[in-house]
Amino acid sequence: MNLKFLETFVWVARLRNFSVAAEKLCTTQAAVSNRIATLERELGVRLFERDLRNVGLTPHGQRALPQAEAIMRMVAEFERSISDAGQMRGTVMIGTVDSVVYAWLPRLIERVKETYPNVAIDLNVDTSLNLARQVQDGQIDLGLIMGPVVAPHIRNIELCVFDCLWIASPKLPLKPGRLAIADLTDYPIFAYSKGSQPHHSVLRAIELSGIDIETVRVFNSNSLATITRLIRDGVGVATLPRAVVQEFLDTGELHVLDVEATLPALHFHAVFNDNPGNALPALIADMAAEIAAS
Structure with missing residues (x-):
């Protein structure tokens, strides 16, 4: 089974939209439709009910989603444990509040640079309310904010508490x-x-x-x-x-x-989408928790 097709299934199931999933996966809607159709043929079941406006999971799709998400998390964990951190590449969009900037953000940036020298950081400083919305909308990968954020597929890691x-x-x-x-x-x-x-x-x-x-x-x-x-x-x-x-x-x-x-007291959390295939936000969130506690 093609893991890329499984990842595509997870994103279509989460976003309920083929074109939006295509944007998230940096591909075309036709490619997404082809991957889902191929996966359905391999499994011998329909995963989605489609009409002109909506995409919904069938009973087979509902049963498949948690298992597909678990597989993608295991693949990401395997890559994290085996791969050379120095070879990881990409850009991570981090949103943070001023309080974190003043407290320990410079140490986090230095740690990321040392551990992942080929990873670039796009930094956005805003309010917790705005950043929470941007994390949920997929506009930023990781928020360091006053939290937590209670929403589907959102993970929260407690960082620190300030009086x-x-x-x-x-x-x-x-x-x-x-x-x-x-x-x-x-x-x-x-x-x-x-x-x-x-x-x-x-x-x-x-x-x-x-x-x-x-x-x-x-x-x-x-x-x-x-x-x-x-x-x-x-x-x-x-x-x-x-x-x-x-x-x-x-x-x-x-x-x-x-x-x-x-x-x-003010409670700060690292907030990010539990995205299959994107390990960096979780890795940097763990770094942030370690630094904030030190």
């Missing part, structure tokens, strides 16, 4: 000692991008404090470089992981505030 702290510049004229959120409301509070988990956590903390949310200036940005620059200049207060601002805490440009309202 989210209240941070400000010592030049900001706040009273010394323990602070309530009411003590911060004279200044803008910089959160992550609107709709993100940290942004919702800040809004929730304000609500629980009994303050009218409409009276508090919560500013949003998906650029941590912008946020850290503004709070270093004393513009306002921010909620950030220590790893993002450690260098400025060490120099004294920023300090951690003792605020009564604690914020939930």
